[in-house]
Amino acid sequence: MTELERITQAETYINRYFEFEDAVKVSYENKDYLKTYIKDISQVVKDFDVRSKSLKYMGLCVLAAVVVFVLFLIILGVKLIVVPIIAAAAVLVLGIAFVIALNRYRLTAAQEHQKEVNEGIKEQLDILDTRIQQIERQRDDYLKALDSKIDFMQADVDYMKNIGKIKEYVQNGSAETCEDAVEMFEQSMLMAQMTNIIHDSEKKSFTQEENMERFGDPLKIIKENKRNRKKGKKK
Numbered sequence: 725m726t727e728l729e730r731i732t733q734a735e736t737y738i739n740r741y742f743e744f745e746d747a748v749k750v751s752y753e754n755k756d757y758l759k760t761y762i763k764d765i766s767q768v769v770k771d772f773d774v775r776s777k778s779l780k781y782m783g784l785c786v787l788a789a790v791v792v793f794v795l796f797l798i799i800l801g802v803k804l805i806v807v808p809i810i811a812a813a814a815v816l817v818l819g820i821a822f823v824i825a826l827n828r829y830r831l832t833a834a835q836e837h838q839k840e841v842n843e844g845i846k847e848q849l850d851i852l853d854t855r856i857q858q859i860e861r862q863r864d865d866y867l868k869a870l871d872s873k874i875d876f877m878q879a880d881v882d883y884m885k886n887i888g889k890i891k892e893y894v895q896n897g898s899a900e901t902c903e904d905a906v907e908m909f910e911q912s913m914l915m916a917q918m919t920n921i922i923h924d925s926e927k928k929s930f931t932q933e934e935n936m937e938r939f940g941d942p943l944k945i946i947k948e949n950k951r952n953r954k955k956g957k958k959k
Contacts, residue, residue: 731891731902734874738884741870744863750938751856757935758852758942761845768838772831778823785819844946876902883909 725733789812796808870879877883883890883906890905892898899905930938 727894727899727901728891730876731887731894731905734876734902735887735891737870737873738887741863741866741884744859744866747859748856748863751852751859753930753935754939755849755852755856757930757932757939758845758849760932761942762842763838765835765838768834769831772834774827774831777827781823781827782820785816785823788819789813789816840950841943841946844950845942848942848945877906882913886913 792815793808793812796811797805800807867879870884877890886909889912890902890909893905893908894902899908
């Protein structure tokens, strides 16, 4: 086996390790994304804002009561003004009672929906945690096995990330052996550290919409699980 074939084989092994690493990274990003759907019930109540919604619809009730009063007054005249007053009062009271009942119903529905979402998301997080543990275990086991597969350098992440650069030293003839290429890389790395050239790569952030395209809509999964449970109960 030539030195180029030797380092190319090592590059293949290393790329496989980073497939595990990327899978772990994406899984954690998925986990963070799922957590954005979890809300405390008190936050749901705050977001619903019963007071402002009630005041808005109560204003409409007052307007409706005024309209009823005017219509009855026109039809019956001033002599029977008691009837318009009673009709307007009835519309106002019934309207306010309806608004209060409607907002309570909507708030309760919103709270129940969020409870369902929270439970469904936690189920998905549990499944994802199990998957992450499995991938991390595979990744760590594979990393340990690399020590026996690669004999010209240590299975260190900093080295493995730069396997392409190390390979270039062999390809362009700067290094006669893989070991020489590693030594040249170590020298360049030390120089870079001394001159503060090494920078950490920035973590790419994703929007909620981009994460939905990457990982899917967890609410759909919750609905599907709910339907499947209902079917199971019927059987």
